Amino acid sequence: METKPTEISSSKMFGGYNKRYKHFSPTLGCSMTFHIYFPPSPSSPSHKFPVLYWLSGLTCTDENFITKSGAQRSASSFGIALVAPDTSPRGLNVEGEADSWDFGVGAGFYLNATQEKWKNWRMYDYVVKELPALLAENFPQLNTSKASISGHSMGGHGALTIYLKNLDKYKSVSAFAPIVNPINCPWGQKAFTNYLGENKADWEVYDATCLVSKFNNIPASILIDQGEDDKFLKDQLLPGKFQEACKTHNVPLLLRLQPGYDHSYYFIATFIDDHISHHAQALNL
Numbered sequence: 001m002e003t004k005p006t007e008i009s010s011s012k013m014f015g016g017y018n019k020r021y022k023h024f025s026p027t028l029g030c031s032m033t034f035h036i037y038f039p040p041s042p043s044s045p046s047h048k049f050p051v052l053y054w055l056s057g058l059t060c061t062d063e064n065f066i067t068k069s070g071a072q073r074s075a076s077s078f079g080i081a082l083v084a085p086d087t088s089p090r091g092l093n094v095e096g097e098a099d100s101w102d103f104g105v106g107a108g109f110y111l112n113a114t115q116e117k118w119k120n121w122r123m124y125d126y127v128v129k130e131l132p133a134l135l136a137e138n139f140p141q142l143n144t145s146k147a148s149i150s151g152h153s154m155g156g157h158g159a160l161t162i163y164l165k166n167l168d169k170y171k172s173v174s175a176f177a178p179i180v181n182p183i184n185c186p187w188g189q190k191a192f193t194n195y196l197g198e199n200k201a202d203w204e205v206y207d208a209t210c211l212v213s214k215f216n217n218i219p220a221s222i223l224i225d226q227g228e229d230d231k232f233l234k235d236q237l238l239p240g241k242f243q244e245a246c247k248t249h250n251v252p253l254l255l256r257l258q259p260g261y262d263h264s265y266y267f268i269a270t271f272i273d274d275h276i277s278h279h280a281q282a283l284n285l
Helices: 064-068 072-078 123-138 154-165 186-196 200-204 208-214 233-237 239-248 265-282
Strands: 006-013 016-025 030-038 049-055 081-085 142-152 173-176 222-227 253-258
Touching: 016 072, 016 123, 030 064, 030 123, 049 123, 049 154, 064 081, 064 265, 072 081, 072 265, 081 123, 123 142, 123 154, 142 154, 142 265, 154 173, 154 208, 154 222, 173 265, 186 200, 186 233, 208 239, 222 233, 222 239, 222 265, 239 253, 253 265
Parallel strands: 049 081, 049 142, 142 173, 173 222, 222 253
Antiparallel strands: 006 016, 016 030, 030 081
């Protein structure tokens, strides 16, 4: 099986290229796709682009961010490569994997499942270990040691938890409408029960609000944008809980509540330039 990535599409945008790749993932036990936006080639052939990983939300694939966010404009001007992986394993035909939109296919929650039935759902290891190694090995124009991470909703949860657990691997983090306290919301409780079992202590290692208490050496402020008209704000996202935890533990957080905005990519497209700029600063661009 071909673990080396094969290019399956390429489209020019803002002087650079959106390229989509397919490869077999030993971590997940299936074929996976991911996108890379390569900025315009610099004059120096030895130059390497820093990387911003984008983790998408429930029901999404590796295509949503690339086609809807407009992030390429800022990424092109700053010289940042965008890497957008898929949100779960696909094609495994596990019973029940597609029964609901908020669990299973398209809903990997960026964790390593411990329950036997869902043993292939290891998106945490895929994003943190396999994908960076694959990029370093196959794309010499990328500098994977200079990386930041961002995401939306379930992907915002993924970005925050992965960043907090791997401060040595990422220079900065940001999120749009993230699920910051999954142990206390219906989406998180459903996913964690199925993927991780009934022991609540096992859930806390994938909850950003719980993780914040363990850190006091965060190199850059955490940036979060949250739409005030987001229908999931009060029941699922709970940004106030994360804000309280950050305040208690002196973790630098900029939480911006945006009046009138919802949970959609219209919201993301409106503020994505601020997020790219936030990461460019941390990546010393």
